[in-house]
Amino acid sequence: RGLRRHGVDALAPGNPMMDGMVAQALPRELLKRRRLLLLGGSRMPEALGNLRRLLEALERLSEAEPLLVLAPCGSRPAPLEWEPLLVGLGYSLVQVPASLEAAAAWQRGAVLLVVGPGRFAAWAGLAEVGLAAAGTATEQLVGLGVPALSLPGPGPQFKLGFAERQSRLLGGSVAVCRTPDQLAQRLAVLLQEPVLRSALGHIGRRRMGPPGGGEALARLIEQRLLLTAAGQAG
Numbered sequence: 001r002g003l004r005r006h007g008v009d010a011l012a013p014g015n016p017m018m019d020g021m022v023a024q025a026l027p028r029e030l031l032k033r034r035r036l037l038l039l040g041g042s043r044m045p046e047a048l049g050n051l052r053r054l055l056e057a058l059e060r061l062s063e064a065e066p067l068l069v070l071a072p073c074g075s076r077p078a079p080l081e082w083e084p085l086l087v088g089l090g091y092s093l094v095q096v097p098a099s100l101e102a103a104a105a106w107q108r109g110a111v112l113l114v115v116g117p118g119r120f121a122a123w124a125g126l127a128e129v130g131l132a133a134a135g136t137a138t139e140q141l142v143g144l145g146v147p148a149l150s151l152p153g154p155g156p157q158f159k160l161g162f163a164e165r166q167s168r169l170l171g172g173s174v175a176v177c178r179t180p181d182q183l184a185q186r187l188a189v190l191l192q193e194p195v196l197r198s199a200l201g202h203i204g205r206r207r208m209g210p211p212g213g214g215e216a217l218a219r220l221i222e223q224r225l226l227l228t229a230a231g232q233a234g
């Protein structure tokens with residue numbers, strides 16, 4: 001709409017960011033746990049700093065129910081790079097739940113944290129709420145209908161300005177928290193209010209759009225460029 005106001009014949013056939021993102025069924029043995037998805041980004045060493053701040057905020061949560069923290073990651077931080085962080089925060093290694101195909105599992109009180117390289121697409125739809133300091137992955141998460149809370153840090157990637165722009169573009173389905181205490185307070189509210197989670201999830205899905213954007217873009221390119229060019233050449 002903005003481009004059209006400036007006289008550009010702009011089209012929006014679809015958003016390829018949601019292609020391949022399909023919410024999976026929740027394993028039966030996890031039904032009794034509240035579920036969070038942890039996204040610290042992939043740029044080191046910023047990612048470890050982001051994860052530390054998010055986990056320290058989680059410690060402020062007074063929720064006594066068993067909590068599962070799903071921590072998918074890329075090649076960095078690698079599972080071994082999590083160890084000093086988690087040991088320093090009081091977590092201990094435990095057996096990995098077989099249904100999650102995780103690389104490592106850590107326990108601290110009622111909190112079970114599982115680390116899974118390459119498991120974002122498989123785990124994202126299992127969460128009730130996301131705790132985020134990331135870009136694209138946060139947007140894909142809310143596109144699945146999972147509301148998120150972000151906690152920007154000193155950067156260089158995930159800073160306050162970026163987080164606020166992201167929240168605005170996603171219609172508030174990801175809410176920016178200025179302090180760890182604020183994140184813990186908002187998380188407690190989201191976990192207690194399924195109607196609010198559902199409303200925010202609907203906003204996220206609407207803003208990101210359904211899967212199939214890549215195919216729609218390819219079809220449009222074929223129609224507008226390739227077939228037109230072939231007709232002109234003929």
